[in-house]
Amino acid sequence: MQFAVKAWSNGRARAGVLQLSSCPNSIETPALLLSTMKGLPEFIAPHLLQFLPSPDSHLLQTSPLHFLECPSPKTISSIGGLHQMVGLTEYAFVAAPRDSIQCLPNCEGTNKFGASFETPCGRRLIKPKEYVEMISSMEPDIWASMADEVPAWVSEKRNRTSVDRTVRWLDDCIALNVAGGGAIFGAIVGGSSVEERCRCAQEVVRRNVSGFWIGGFGLGESMEERSALLNAVTDVLPDERPRQVSGLGLPEEILQGVAAGIDLFDSTYIHHLTLGGFALTFQLDGTDNHVSGSQLSEIGSDHTKINLRATVYRKDTSPIVDGCSCYACQNHTRAYINHLLNVHEMLAQILLEIHNTHHYLGFFRLVRAAIKAGEFDQFRQKFIESRRDHLVFAMVSQLQNAEEHGHGAIKPSPKCLRPNGWIELDSGNNEEKKETSRSRSSNFTCHRARLRNGRRSCDDERGVFIIAAWGRYVWMWKAFAPLAISNAITDLCAPETRTPTF
Numbered sequence: 001m002q003f004a005v006k007a008w009s010n011g012r013a014r015a016g017v018l019q020l021s022s023c024p025n026s027i028e029t030p031a032l033l034l035s036t037m038k039g040l041p042e043f044i045a046p047h048l049l050q051f052l053p054s055p056d057s058h059l060l061q062t063s064p065l066h067f068l069e070c071p072s073p074k075t076i077s078s079i080g081g082l083h084q085m086v087g088l089t090e091y092a093f094v095a096a097p098r099d100s101i102q103c104l105p106n107c108e109g110t111n112k113f114g115a116s117f118e119t120p121c122g123r124r125l126i127k128p129k130e131y132v133e134m135i136s137s138m139e140p141d142i143w144a145s146m147a148d149e150v151p152a153w154v155s156e157k158r159n160r161t162s163v164d165r166t167v168r169w170l171d172d173c174i175a176l177n178v179a180g181g182g183a184i185f186g187a188i189v190g191g192s193s194v195e196e197r198c199r200c201a202q203e204v205v206r207r208n209v210s211g212f213w214i215g216g217f218g219l220g221e222s223m224e225e226r227s228a229l230l231n232a233v234t235d236v237l238p239d240e241r242p243r244q245v246s247g248l249g250l251p252e253e254i255l256q257g258v259a260a261g262i263d264l265f266d267s268t269y270i271h272h273l274t275l276g277g278f279a280l281t282f283q284l285d286g287t288d289n290h291v292s293g294s295q296l297s298e299i300g301s302d303h304t305k306i307n308l309r310a311t312v313y314r315k316d317t318s319p320i321v322d323g324c325s326c327y328a329c330q331n332h333t334r335a336y337i338n339h340l341l342n343v344h345e346m347l348a349q350i351l352l353e354i355h356n357t358h359h360y361l362g363f364f365r366l367v368r369a370a371i372k373a374g375e376f377d378q379f380r381q382k383f384i385e386s387r388r389d390h391l392v393f394a395m396v397s398q399l400q401n402a403e404e405h406g407h408g409a410i411k412p413s414p415k416c417l418r419p420n421g422w423i424e425l426d427s428g429n430n431e432e433k434k435e436t437s438r439s440r441s442s443n444f445t446c447h448r449a450r451l452r453n454g455r456r457s458c459d460d461e462r463g464v465f466i467i468a469a470w471g472r473y474v475w476m477w478k479a480f481a482p483l484a485i486s487n488a489i490t491d492l493c494a495p496e497t498r499t500p501t502f
Helices: 046-051 073-079 082-086 128-138 156-176 194-205 223-236 251-259 269-276 293-299 327-331 334-342 346-372 376-404 430-436 483-488
Strands: 002-009 013-019 027-029 031-035 059-062 092-095 115-119 122-126 142-144 183-188 211-214 243-246 264-267 278-280 305-307 411-417 422-426 446-452 455-460 464-468 474-477
Touching: 002 346, 013 346, 027 031, 031 269, 031 346, 046 346, 073 082, 073 128, 092 128, 128 156, 156 183, 156 194, 183 194, 194 223, 223 251, 251 264, 251 346, 251 376, 269 278, 269 346, 278 346, 327 346, 334 346, 346 376
Parallel strands: 031 059, 031 264, 059 092, 092 142, 142 183, 183 211, 211 243, 243 264
Antiparallel strands: 002 013, 013 027, 115 122, 278 305, 411 422, 422 464, 446 455, 446 474
8 A cells, every 4th residue: 555645735634645456546535435335335236336436436445344144254265355255356445343334333342352343243242353354354455453432421431441442452453464464554542532532643653554543433522522633633643644534424524524634534424315315416516506495395405415205306307416427317317216216116226326426426526626726724614604504595495484384483583593503593482382382283392402421411492493503413303393404404413313304
């Protein structure tokens, strides 16, 4: 593996080139790792990968824990490794224990002997020796050492223990990797403690590793905390080695990672969108497409994605995105994908994953171009403001549409956009709403829950819509929940705390 930084923008954001032996062409960073199940994207067959942009799509993320049941490490090794088994000899595999879809860390079951994970086979304790055996049989291009990942709310003592275990397991992985196959990335953890993350990074830098895998994110920390944690870690790391992060997937989170100097991202965002029947539609050329408020209420759109399950697309003969060069947009229509979704045909997920992957890789190309031009901060600010404005417009349009249908008088409060990132929309008489909340299914009373210190705290706003415009929040709608608003805030919830679909 060879890596070189080619451009910097606004301090930490950087663009580089990664050369791996399996890929005939070098891969530009920041780059997206495509999520896989046992080495292949869940809905894209090997012969369909050619329809994705090359070489941007040649980085595949996998987890050795997918192979706990079968095939065995001995079988994979006899075949010739993961590349030969799945027939993708010109693709690079990046292996890490956690994949954020099926194999999630379980800190309660982790002990000094190994890390505990929730897997499709149940809860499993993985020891370093077993992990390195699986890695050796798979022969990935890059692999991360084992890590004791903990959520943001654990105690300081538990945080220190996780760092000590992670460093010790890194030493074990290096010692057990006698064959020296693949580039090893040292795992860096530390929860929500800046001091522990810096200590872990300093210890890992002293080891003979080719790069760094930063874990423990997406486990309860806030957006504000994450920036300080990422910056503290990257300040310690040397510039000449690549950095990968796990747990960041939303566009805003990707930009936050890039701003801190991260090079590789393993994202499950595309997977969640595809399963939900959503297609990305935000503009990649800097223009803005306007959708009327009435149409927003019907399709559950927030200007960044559309729900192709909606009946409004039943006769829509246009492609998902006009001008998109992906296979799905060039050959099929929204009406056809709507039909496939409604009859539960797997082809719907195949076409959606092709489009969403193509679109998200285009987003990464824009990020790299902004870094090379020295305009990353401006690009990030413009993108986030545009997304926020679109979400607000979608929410207000849905509330106005609900008012027209007799669900109550909705009016924005004088201080609609709060400094802490909340948006408040007053639905009229709070006392009246309080009295009728138990009997009327059309009232807008909702509960707000935020993960804080490991506990879920709720407060009843009594007739006031509180919409999360930023951060990680859990939402519980009471009695009535407009689909468009539920869809509009889906992007802003972490995969672990995803807003339920109503």
